[in-house]
Amino acid sequence: MPQLDSDTLGRLSNLLILLVAVAGWVIVEYRTRIGFALRTGLAWGMIFLGVMAGYGVWNDMRAQIMPMQTMGEGGTIEVPRAADGHYYLTLDIAGTAVEFMADTGASNVVLSQQDARLLGIDTDNLRYLGEASTANGVVRTARVKLSDVSLGPVSDPTLNAYVNDGEMNGSLLGMDYLGRFDISIRGNRMVLTR
Numbered sequence: 001m002p003q004l005d006s007d008t009l010g011r012l013s014n015l016l017i018l019l020v021a022v023a024g025w026v027i028v029e030y031r032t033r034i035g036f037a038l039r040t041g042l043a044w045g046m047i048f049l050g051v052m053a054g055y056g057v058w059n060d061m062r063a064q065i066m067p068m069q070t071m072g073e074g075g076t077i078e079v080p081r082a083a084d085g086h087y088y089l090t091l092d093i094a095g096t097a098v099e100f101m102a103d104t105g106a107s108n109v110v111l112s113q114q115d116a117r118l119l120g121i122d123t124d125n126l127r128y129l130g131e132a133s134t135a136n137g138v139v140r141t142a143r144v145k146l147s148d149v150s151l152g153p154v155s156d157p158t159l160n161a162y163v164n165d166g167e168m169n170g171s172l173l174g175m176d177y178l179g180r181f182d183i184s185i186r187g188n189r190m191v192l193t194r
Helices: 006-029 034-065 113-118
Strands: 077-080 088-093 096-102 130-134 137-151 154-164 171-173 182-186 189-193
Touching: 006 034, 077 088, 096 113, 113 154, 130 154
Parallel strands: 096 171
Antiparallel strands: 077 189, 088 096, 088 137, 130 137, 137 154, 182 189
């Protein structure tokens, strides 16, 4: 039988004291209605187990609904096609994970307002001097320089990007970045090699 260290033993004793206190309160509060207390406790227990099971199932399903890139042999990066037909990549930018939709039809890397703020960019004080034509019309853009950009094992010291002043659901990874890789589509997977 494994030995418990003092930290684990302390946590267990705190949990036991808490359980005794709650059980004592239930007995005093529901002393004439023990059946009702047991049914209520069972219902809350089932709710708790349902939430735990739902969380576990979501973690298992998330990879199928929104698949993530994996590192293949020889340093390749494999990106499965998502349910919506697009390819999504997560870049590490100066220690912050940012999800992008791969867009081979876009020239530039374009950050949404939300992702720009996530990276610590003060979007209110940017100079929106550029313009970009999008499916939703012309929008203003501000040029920024991202540092310490990594996609799996591949790192770049800097990457030019643009912050979109308009509404965007997510950030786009255009050919400014994707063009640094050899890109191939194999079945439902995009394979990037550098």
